[in-house]
Amino acid sequence: MKKVTYEKRARIANDVMNYIYKYIDTNINIDELSLELNISKFHLHRIFKDEFGKNIYESIKSIRLEKAANLLITNKFSTITDISKMTGYSSQTSFLRAFKQRFNMTPKEWKNGGYKDYSNKIVEKISLSSDFLDFSNIEPTIVKMPEMKGYYIRHQGYDKSIKQTWAKLQTWIYTNDIKSYKQMALHHDNPIITPLDECQYIAIAVLEDEENLKDLSLPTLVIPKGIYAKFRLRGIYGDVIKLIQWVYHCWLIKSGYETTTNPSYTIYEKNHFLSSDGEFLLDFYLPIKYV
Numbered sequence: 001m002k003k004v005t006y007e008k009r010a011r012i013a014n015d016v017m018n019y020i021y022k023y024i025d026t027n028i029n030i031d032e033l034s035l036e037l038n039i040s041k042f043h044l045h046r047i048f049k050d051e052f053g054k055n056i057y058e059s060i061k062s063i064r065l066e067k068a069a070n071l072l073i074t075n076k077f078s079t080i081t082d083i084s085k086m087t088g089y090s091s092q093t094s095f096l097r098a099f100k101q102r103f104n105m106t107p108k109e110w111k112n113g114g115y116k117d118y119s120n121k122i123v124e125k126i127s128l129s130s131d132f133l134d135f136s137n138i139e140p141t142i143v144k145m146p147e148m149k150g151y152y153i154r155h156q157g158y159d160k161s162i163k164q165t166w167a168k169l170q171t172w173i174y175t176n177d178i179k180s181y182k183q184m185a186l187h188h189d190n191p192i193i194t195p196l197d198e199c200q201y202i203a204i205a206v207l208e209d210e211e212n213l214k215d216l217s218l219p220t221l222v223i224p225k226g227i228y229a230k231f232r233l234r235g236i237y238g239d240v241i242k243l244i245q246w247v248y249h250c251w252l253i254k255s256g257y258e259t260t261t262n263p264s265y266t267i268y269e270k271n272h273f274l275s276s277d278g279e280f281l282l283d284f285y286l287p288i289k290y291v
Contacts, residue, residue, distance in 0.1 A: 010219030012037060013051035016044065017059070017188070018224070021261045024063055025088050030056060052200065053156055062189070063261065064088055065102045068095070069193050070259055072111040074252050075291075080107045103193075119192045119245055126159065126196060126241050133239060135246040140229040145285065147225040150184060150204035151218040158191045158199035160237065165203045166273040169218075173205055176213050182206040183268040186223065190264075192245045224262050228285040229255070236278055240266070247286055255288075262287035 019033055034041040048056050064087040071083045078086070084095035099107050105114045151172070155165040166183075173181065188200035204221070207213075229251075233243050244264075252259060265285050272280035 007219050009047045010051060010221075012039060012044070013048050014219075014221045016048050016056065017052070018222070020056070020060055020063060021263070024060070024067060024261050025086055027088065027090070028060055051154070054198075060088075061098065061102075062194070065099060066190050066193060067261055068099060068107070069103065069110065069115065070190070070248060070252075072107055073115055073249065074258050080111075083107070115193070116249065119249065122192055122194075122196060123241050123245055126191075126238055133235075133242050133246075135231075135233075135243060135250075138231055138233070140231045140251070140286075142288070143228055143230050143285075145225060145228050148182075148184075148206050148223040149220055150206045150223060151220055152186075152202050152204040153218065155201045155203060156197075156199075158189075158196045158201055158241075162201055162203070163273040165201075166271065169203045169205055170274060172218055178205070178207060178213075180208040183271050183274075184223070185266040185268070186221075187264045187266070190244070190248070191241055192248060223265060226260065226262050226287050227289065229257065229288050231284045231286070232282070233284065234279070234281045235272075236280070237272055240280070240282070240284070243284060247284065252286070252288075256291065257288040258291050260287040260289050 015037060016033065020028060030041060030044070034044045037044065039047075045056055048059075052059060054062075068083055068087045071078065071086060072080070075083065080095075081092050084092045087095070089095035089098070096106065099110070103110055103114075103118060105118075110118070151169075153165050153169050155162055182205070184204040184206055186202040186204060188202065189198065191199050202221070204223070206223075229247075231243060231247060233239065235243075248259075264287060266282050267285070268280060268282045270279065270281040272278050
């Protein structure tokens with residue numbers, strides 16, 4: 001595939017995903033979106049599936065249900081009907097059916113503690129030990145983050161094979177002799193409630209200077225600006241998902257904030273997928289809004 005075509009297709013797929021996140025609480029009209037992007041609906045669906053591995057409607061459903069799963073835990077004063085409307089469902093009946101099909105329990109059962117068992121089963125698959133990690137001494141910083149542009153490689157799955165994707169991105173960085181950049185990971189899916197092999201993980205390099213790039217083969221995406229709670233952590237493989245679980249299921253519930261539909265992301269000061277000792281030092285950014 002020609003470079004210009006690949007970049008154009010990647011940009012279209014990312015534009016669609018950003019549109020879904022922005023309008024997830026509405027009745028998303030793919031016909032209108034295809035007109036807005038000046039591309040046929042057929043090609044829009046094909047490009048999106050090539051890039052993300054699932055069709056647009058599957059992605060919309062998945063994002064809606066992830067948001068609903070989080071809101072059921074954090075929104076103490078919202079009814080199940082309220083949450084079904086907030087996540088774009090036209091009726092409570094269709095929401096109940098979709099939620100039970102996805103999580104094998106009703107929204108009420110999930111809200112009353114079912115989410116803990118569901119999440120624990122996923123986290124156990126990736127954690128190297130059953131040791132309890134106490135995050136209660138972590139005090140997040142509330143920050144306003146700017147919009148950022150990054151060069152990226154997309155990875156399907158949330159497991160140790162992510163190391164291969166980071167090695168490829170590092171090779172691209174060396175090829176371009178890039179000295180100053182940030183290593184980021186964008187989480188399009190929440191790994192504590194999404195099957196690990198279905199998670200979309202994106203390894204990103206955010207450059208300070210793009211003037212002398214020799215190899216422009218990688219596509220770019222835009223990380224949205226917003227208000228984030230920033231959590232700093234040092235650890236090894238398997239600790240990040242435990243932090244994410246604590247953030248969503250402990251800190252967020254008591255915080256007085258709600259999360260938004262923007263994806264969370266990580267900025268590495270030390271990347272365990274690239275470091276020789278397997279340790280990391282990172283900041284995890286959770287998108288929030290005040291309620």
